[in-house]
Amino acid sequence: MTRRQKYEADLRRRAGIKAGLSTAAVLLAIAILVPMAPGWPAVKKSFFNAEIFLKTFPGLLEAFVLDVAIFLWSVPLIAALGLGLALMRDAQSPGLMPLRLAAIGFIDVFRGVPVILVIFLIGFGIPGLGLPRPYNSPYIWGTVALVLTYSAYVAEIFRSGIESVHTSQRSAATSLGLSHGDVMRYVVLPQAIRRVVPANMNMLIALQKDVALLSFIGPVEILRQAGVYKSLMANFTPYVGAALIFLAVTIPATRFADYLLNRQRRARS
């Protein structure tokens, strides 16, 4: 071991001890202080009830399958629509002006309105047209609302990716005699899409959580199921269970997005 390595190992050891001690102190304080709060026994009984947790958890997990299903079939739609909007918005030819205007209007509207409002308007409004079953299902139209909203965000992410590809790449492709469409498809988009994968990962994590908003218009997914249990048992523990299930999915997903982002940063520096 060199002098430098010995010194650094020593530093690391001392930093580790310090971090461990301070973390332990805070955890201990929480463990001692929180139960001393006057309402703690009541909170413990209605939020952290082990018996109710065990009884409702399998049902919550089952309801979560619907969240995952809605999520899974939304993602490809959002990716396709988002990319389509991004391309429409950058359309150059004058004949495509209507497309361009439509894309701008779409993105402005769906980025500007709260998700829950869009879900209410579309999820209740369109089935209200008197469509035949199964096309009047709030499950379908609620999902459509999510797809529309998230496409608007994803379109802007794709657009920033397209703009981040250096003009020299376009020049090189154009100079070979490739058409505008080919330059986009073979040179610009592959680079742009790769660059915005981490940003889109973050959108997916947000989407996974927002699927729960559909509970307000009907589908019995996890949040609604938790609400049902809450009413049945007069206890909030099912909400804690639902939160844990979400965390079990979103924390690994967030770490993965961070990992992708870091890898990309390293590759570019």
Place this chain on the structure above:
Amino acid sequence: MKLRLENLQKSFGTNHVLRGLSLDVAEGECICLIGSSGSGKSTVLRTINLLEPLDDGAIYLDGVDIAEPGLDPQPIRQRIGIVFQSFNLFPHMTAAGNVRLAPRRLGRASGAALNEQVGALFETFGLSQHMDHYPDQLSGGQQQRVAVIRALAMRPEIMLFDEVTSALDPELVGEVLDVMHRLRSERMTMIVATHEMAFAAEAADRVAMLDQGRIVEIGKAREVLTNPREQRTRDFLRLDRTA
């Protein structure tokens, strides 16, 4: 005349980059453009490839004015290859993928025939073992040679080189110049913007000195480089410095 530039005018905003530049290039001729940065060398090359639209003037390729506004630039660009200072390889494709893209998309060749042609080009320029490497796995010199191959794969009638060695480490300059010497020996029509005076002296039929968007002096390489008539050229080449 293979290529005739007539009174080229180009401004970027208030910056008047080309001020009536004219030049004739014969078939199989190699012309080197010299001059300080900002003299308009790069812009001339980019206007010939129609990457920059001209404000005024004409560019005749085989007697046809290709600078005519409104003309479809695509088929013309396919006849004129350009290599850039910063290589500009597509980073998400292998070296061979970079070369295959344009011929494949433009219907020049496909499948086995294309692979064979591309393989032969890599062979010629000594890069066979790097065909499947990505640009970031190649040295600057190798990347620039791939960029030359990429342009050549379209079988251009003219090759333009825009300071192709300026971004390279000194020990990598030679391998790129070798490629250009080789094209020269195959009688490729070439216009080369360069700071490599040794290359200009050796390879160029004629050397043109650019200053403020005009050609101030043009002539046989040896004359312009060793015994220029114009003071501007002497200053640029620092010929008046006494040893």
